[in-house]
Amino acid sequence: MIDAERKFREYLSEKGLRFTSERLAILLHVMSLHEHFAVDDLHHQLRQKGLSISHATVFRTLALLIDCGIVQKLPCEKMPARYEHIFGHVHHDHMFCLRCGRIIEFHNAPIERWQQKVAEEHRFQMTGHHLIIRGYCEKCH
Amino acid sequence: MIDAERKFREYLSEKGLRFTSERLAILLHVMSLHEHFAVDDLHHQLRQKGLSISHATVFRTLALLIDCGIVQKLPCEKMPARYEHIFGHVHHDHMFCLRCGRIIEFHNAPIERWQQKVAEEHRFQMTGHHLIIRGYCEKCH
DNA sequence: GTTGCAATTGAAAACGAATATCAATAGTAT
DNA sequence: ATACTATTGATATTCGTTTTCAATTGCAAC
Ligand SMILES: [Mn+2]
Ligand SMILES: [Mn+2]
Ligand SMILES: [Zn+2]
Ligand SMILES: [Zn+2]
Numbered sequence: 001m002i003d004a005e006r007k008f009r010e011y012l013s014e015k016g017l018r019f020t021s022e023r024l025a026i027l028l029h030v031m032s033l034h035e036h037f038a039v040d041d042l043h044h045q046l047r048q049k050g051l052s053i054s055h056a057t058v059f060r061t062l063a064l065l066i067d068c069g070i071v072q073k074l075p076c077e078k079m080p081a082r083y084e085h086i087f088g089h090v091h092h093d094h095m096f097c098l099r100c101g102r103i104i105e106f107h108n109a110p111i112e113r114w115q116q117k118v119a120e121e122h123r124f125q126m127t128g129h130h131l132i133i134r135g136y137c138e139k140c141h
Numbered sequence: 142m143i144d145a146e147r148k149f150r151e152y153l154s155e156k157g158l159r160f161t162s163e164r165l166a167i168l169l170h171v172m173s174l175h176e177h178f179a180v181d182d183l184h185h186q187l188r189q190k191g192l193s194i195s196h197a198t199v200f201r202t203l204a205l206l207i208d209c210g211i212v213q214k215l216p217c218e219k220m221p222a223r224y225e226h227i228f229g230h231v232h233h234d235h236m237f238c239l240r241c242g243r244i245i246e247f248h249n250a251p252i253e254r255w256q257q258k259v260a261e262e263h264r265f266q267m268t269g270h271h272l273i274i275r276g277y278c279e280k281c282h
Numbered sequence: 283g284t285t286g287c288a289a290t291t292g293a294a295a296a297c298g299a300a301t302a303t304c305a306a307t308a309g310t311a312t
Numbered sequence: 313a314t315a316c317t318a319t320t321g322a323t324a325t326t327c328g329t330t331t332t333c334a335a336t337t338g339c340a341a342c
Binding site: 056 | 310
């Protein structure tokens with residue numbers, strides 16, 4: 001059993017929810033992906049693996065995985081939303097290429113620290129943030 | 142004539158578009174607002190002023206004002222989207238209070254500089270960015 | 283000012299991602 | 313094994329936004 005499964009089982013148990021085969025299948029597939037994906041991507045890939053899990057269940061399970069802290073939803077300008085697993089990864093932010101759609105990840109410690117400082121100055125209790133840099137990637141200048 | 146109107150007229154002229162009474166009315170009202178507003182807010186306020194401008198035209202005109210650089214759309218987690226005029230204002234980012242919905246504006250020069258630096262390191266041509274800090278405001282701790 | 287023509291408008295229909303409904307199914311505690 | 317209730321899939325619904333299209337109107341050329 002992978003760590004993410006243990007974490008998900010604990011989360012569901014504490015909430016009085018059930019660990020179903022659909023939820024396990026979605027968790028394992030999401031943990032196997034190393035890109036940013038849309039709900040439809042995930043749904044099609046599960047069907048190709050022979051699993052017939054409904055659209056609704058994919059949405060519902062992703063909401064649980066987000067609440068559990070295993071998955072993150074990216075605030076895309078254009079729908080549909082993109083998701084990625086963050087369990088076992090350090091925090092990062094994103095650059096979106098406006099031409100080719102490429103998503104570049106980065107982490108910058110000074111930006112993270114200044115965010116903390118700005119929040120403190122405004123007596124704002126920060127629980128999270130998202131920073132998106134828009135523009136054109138190396139190939140698309 | 143206010144500066145924003147001059148800018149909008151030039152923009153429309155260059156694109157071969159027309160300066161209509163609906164577009165003027167929307168521009169003037171948007172410039173008179175000093176809060177972040179939803180499309181429906183704007184639409185209702187225009188109706189209260191006796192102007193019967195359709196929902197569709199409000200959407201269409203906001204898109205033009207964004208392209209023109211007079212208005213900015215905020216990436217809200219939850220729909221509907223919020224807008225604000227940015228013409229004549231210096232750049233700022235936002236904090237969203239998760240409890241009361243308050244939007245706090247801030248500007249932090251070091252964060253802006255580090256963003257530039259990060260983009261350069263990835264040979265990424267930055268055209269813009271959105272930074273949103275989520276959490277609880279002073280009153281909502 | 284008049285004319286001609288393409289851009290614009292409003293009303294309504296269409297769109298589409300996300301959510302809600304609900305009867306059948308399946309996980310879990312006893 | 314049983315009882316209870318969370319969960320599921322199919323479907324319908326929601327709602328912000330976009331599209332459609334015939335009537336209107338800005339605007340430039342006479
Ligand atoms: Mn990422
Ligand atoms: Mn603002
Ligand atoms: Zn690119
Ligand atoms: Zn608050």
